[in-house]
Amino acid sequence: MYFPIKTSFLKSVLAFGCLMFCITFLNAQPFKCTIKGTVSDTSFTELKIETFRKKVNDSVFVVPIKNGEFLYTFQFEELEAYTINFRIPNTSNEWFLPFFPIDGEISFSLFPFEFDGYYLINKIEGGQINQAFMAYGEKVGTQFNNQIDQLYNRWDSLEEAGNFYNDSALVLNQKMKNGSTEDFYRKNWILKKMRVNHEDKTPEGKILALKIDSLQNARYTFTSNYIKHNHNTLSYYLLLRNVTNKNLLKSHFEDIQQNFKLLSPKFPDHSYTPFIEEILISFKRIQVGKEFLDFTAPDLNGNPVTLSDKLEGKITLLDLWGSWCGGCITTSKLVVPIYEAYKDKGFNVIGVAREFKNTDALERILGKVKFPWLNLLELDDQQDLWLKYGIPNSGGEKILIDRDGKILAISPGPDEIKKILEEKL
Numbered sequence: 001m002y003f004p005i006k007t008s009f010l011k012s013v014l015a016f017g018c019l020m021f022c023i024t025f026l027n028a029q030p031f032k033c034t035i036k037g038t039v040s041d042t043s044f045t046e047l048k049i050e051t052f053r054k055k056v057n058d059s060v061f062v063v064p065i066k067n068g069e070f071l072y073t074f075q076f077e078e079l080e081a082y083t084i085n086f087r088i089p090n091t092s093n094e095w096f097l098p099f100f101p102i103d104g105e106i107s108f109s110l111f112p113f114e115f116d117g118y119y120l121i122n123k124i125e126g127g128q129i130n131q132a133f134m135a136y137g138e139k140v141g142t143q144f145n146n147q148i149d150q151l152y153n154r155w156d157s158l159e160e161a162g163n164f165y166n167d168s169a170l171v172l173n174q175k176m177k178n179g180s181t182e183d184f185y186r187k188n189w190i191l192k193k194m195r196v197n198h199e200d201k202t203p204e205g206k207i208l209a210l211k212i213d214s215l216q217n218a219r220y221t222f223t224s225n226y227i228k229h230n231h232n233t234l235s236y237y238l239l240l241r242n243v244t245n246k247n248l249l250k251s252h253f254e255d256i257q258q259n260f261k262l263l264s265p266k267f268p269d270h271s272y273t274p275f276i277e278e279i280l281i282s283f284k285r286i287q288v289g290k291e292f293l294d295f296t297a298p299d300l301n302g303n304p305v306t307l308s309d310k311l312e313g314k315i316t317l318l319d320l321w322g323s324w325c326g327g328c329i330t331t332s333k334l335v336v337p338i339y340e341a342y343k344d345k346g347f348n349v350i351g352v353a354r355e356f357k358n359t360d361a362l363e364r365i366l367g368k369v370k371f372p373w374l375n376l377l378e379l380d381d382q383q384d385l386w387l388k389y390g391i392p393n394s395g396g397e398k399i400l401i402d403r404d405g406k407i408l409a410i411s412p413g414p415d416e417i418k419k420i421l422e423e424k425l
Contacts, residue, residue: 030077031076031102032073032075033104034073034105034106035063035084035106035108036069036070036105037070038068038109038110039069039112041068041112041113042067042068044068046062047084048061048063048085048087049061049074049082049084049085050083050085051080052098052240052241053272055271059074074101078271079100079129080233080237080271081098081100081237081240082100083096083098084110095113097110098133098237099133100129100130100133100234101127102127102129102130104126105126106125106127107124108122108123108125109121109123119141120138132234139222140222140223143222144215144218144222147215148216148219151211151212151215155208158205163202164201164208166202168200169194169201172190172191173191176188181330185331189415189416190413220242220248220251220252223238223242226238231263236263236266236267236270239256239263239272240275242256242259243260249279253280257280264276264277275387275392278387282388286389286390286399287407288407288408288409289407290407291405292407293388294308295383295385297352298377299377300363300366300375300377305374310348310374311348311401314403315348315420315424315425316349316350316401317335317348317399317400317417318352318398318399318400318401319332319335319349319352319373320352320385320389320396321352321354322353322355322396323355323362324361325396327396328396329365331398332369332371334414335414336371336372338417338421340372342421345425346425347421348373349371349373349374350375351374351376352375352378353375353377354378354385354396355378355379355380356380357380359379397411398410400412
């Protein structure tokens with residue numbers, strides 16, 4: 001709960017006390033957090049606990065659920081956001097609720113997959129940051145999310161009636177459904193460009209989408225103002241959530257950067273600090289017209305390879321992918337015929353596979369697909385290449401680089417790659 005403070009002296013005392021608490025909290029480790037609670041759907045037999053920012057070496061705790069109840073104790077070393085996760089049946093998607101562990105006990109009342117009134121029906125009790133998070137969530141839900149949900153329901157109704165997407169988008173969607181996997185990704189590249197300014201929608205659909213955009217921008221402003229006036233761990237989590245959302249980062253970069261400058265001095269030793277800083281740097285650095293980011297990574301035999309040494313005065317596609325990223329593999333396969341057609345004219349491809357723990361899955365994939373270009377390895381994010389290229393939560397990315405090391409295109413589809421090669425070679 002928020003209590004207004006009347007004197008500057010009291011503000012200073014409380015600020016110093018808060019600072020000393022945070023320093024003590026971060027230095028005295030590890031801590032034990034006990035979570036207990038109920039789950040509305042008694043068919044669930046387990047839930048998962050992990051950090052919101054999933055780091056390579058972080059533990060994932062699997063918690064058994066019996067008769068709709070759970071009790072579990074885990075250790076943590078840093079005050080940061082965690083999530084309680086439930087797997088959506090028959091999908092790879094998850095429902096999750098963020099929370100902040102304390103050196104003590106937290107109680108939950110959980111209603112998985114109930115999205116309407118998300119912050120109102122799910123309850124967290126224990127710890128001041130969790131109390132602040134639930135209060136923040138209730139305000140966001142009441143002022144913005146409820147209206148946005150209603151508009152999305154209207155979206156669904158228009159789509160079911162065939163009045164949301166225009167004819168061009170409907171034709172592409174139909175071809176995506178009926179065509180091959182490769183066709184799906186080819187058409188999806190076109191749709192992505194159309195979605196930028198809602199060019200895939202009918203006039204009525206576009207009006208509705210713009211209303212949603214307006215409410216989402218208002219919600220961002222509300223959250224940004226909260227961050228500016230509350231320099232706590234919850235605000236740092238909200239900032240992290242904003243900075244890892246590419247759309248928000250594009251639309252509100254200067255404001256997000258300003259909020260980072262406000263908060264980072266309060267958390268000099270927090271793991272969020274270098275992470276957010278690197279994303280902000282990469283956002284400005286990885287842009288069309290800027291120079292590519294050089295790096296050295298091992299090939300599959302362990303030999304170090306520096307990217308700049310392999311450009312060889314050619315137009316080069318840097319293909320960041322992983323054996324676990326099905327979409328990355330499919331889109332890379334679309335590049336193979338382009339590579340074969342232009343490799344003798346000055347076109348090159350260099351892949352970097354992001355793998356975890358070992359290369360077994362990578363070797364199996366390469367045994368089947370046999371990409372005809374050099375592939376390097378990023379194992380367990382040892383060099384943070386995905387972070388440095390601004391895609392820490394993504395499966396991969398494709399970046400087209402010219403002979404002088406300047407970025408020609410980011411996320412180009414096969415047709416765009418061919419068009420650029422025809423113009424440049």
